[in-house]
Amino acid sequence: MSAAFPGQVQSKEEIRLALRSWPEVDDYLQICKGVILPLGSTEQHGPTGAIGTDALTAEAVALEVGCRTGVLVAPVQSFGMAEHHLGFAGTMSLQPATLLGVMHDLVLSLARHGFERVFVINGHGGNIATSKAAFAQAHASAASRGLPVAPKLRCRLANWFMAGPVMRQARDLYGNKEGHHATPSEIAVTLAMEPSLQSKQRDLPDPAPAGPIHSPEDFRRRHPDGRMGSHPSLATAQHGTSLLETAASALSEDLRRFLSEP
Numbered sequence: 313m314s315a316a317f318p319g320q321v322q323s324k325e326e327i328r329l330a331l332r333s334w335p336e337v338d339d340y341l342q343i344c345k346g347v348i349l350p351l352g353s354t355e356q357h358g359p360t361g362a363i364g365t366d367a368l369t370a371e372a373v374a375l376e377v378g379c380r381t382g383v384l385v386a387p388v389q390s391f392g393m394a395e396h397h398l399g400f401a402g403t404m405s406l407q408p409a410t411l412l413g414v415m416h417d418l419v420l421s422l423a424r425h426g427f428e429r430v431f432v433i434n435g436h437g438g439n440i441a442t443s444k445a446a447f448a449q450a451h452a453s454a455a456s457r458g459l460p461v462a463p464k465l466r467c468r469l470a471n472w473f474m475a476g477p478v479m480r481q482a483r484d485l486y487g488n489k490e491g492h493h494a495t496p497s498e499i500a501v502t503l504a505m506e507p508s509l510q511s512k513q514r515d516l517p518d519p520a521p522a523g524p525i526h527s528p529e530d531f532r533r534r535h536p537d538g539r540m541g542s543h544p545s546l547a548t549a550q551h552g553t554s555l556l557e558t559a560a561s562a563l564s565e566d567l568r569r570f571l572s573e574p
Contacts, residue, residue, distance in 0.1 A: 329386045347427045348378055350385065351388070353394045354391055355436075357499065361498075366392065367388050370434060373563060397538070400532065415446035428464040431567050447467035490542065494542045516544070
């Protein structure tokens with residue numbers, strides 16, 4: 313095995329990198345070379361959804377996966393590439409080049425200490441292309457800088473909302489009302505995590521259908537309340553608890569395979 317994993321069920325406090333000391337991380341690296349990095353975004357999610365939805369859900373799934381596998385979970389990277397949402401108040405976006413640089417530097421920081429497998433649990437579709445480019449650049453940088461871990465360094469992007477079992481469950485729950493942004497599935501997970509958000513839920517008129525995404529102004533014109541074909545009022549906390557379980561189970565298996573690959 314290229315990067316073993318602890319395997320035992322642990323508490324959220326035990327698997328949070330932010331709560332460990334550096335000697336504890338050194339000890340951890342003697343038994344496991346893997347780390348989970350949650351990646352989200354800070355952007356509008358329609359008139360009722362939390363602006364932190366993508367970061368909140370990515371972190372929640374990551375912590376559940378960490379508890380099941382014993383793999384350390386890094387602090388969530390809460391800012392992503394959300395340029396097209398800047399027409400809505402509260403959105404905070406990184407440009408693609410900035411996000412690429414951030415992800416590149418985070419991977420290299422982890423690799424410098426001996427982490428061989430970086431499993432990024434992502435909650436925002438706008439991060440996908442840039443993250444994959446960052447991984448390619450980080451691999452090249454690790455090699456050019458002569459980092460001992462370079463030959464074994466691997467990065468994987470796991471989009472929790474695109475996991476097969478999650479997509480099937482969302483389809484069963486919401487059908488074509490799942491939509492493409494401010495979806496009931498992601499809103500449901502936030503309702504399970506943050507009970508205060510339940511009071512914000514209300515019935516909404518039919519959303520604008522999903523369509524092309526161009527500038528922030530064009531997005532606001534086409535999708536005036538921020539939703540893209542989605543009906544978040546269908547979400548419930550009970551759905552969110554179930555979807556979180558589904559996502560954590562699916563991604564835990566993905567992580568175990570990833571750590572076991574040569």
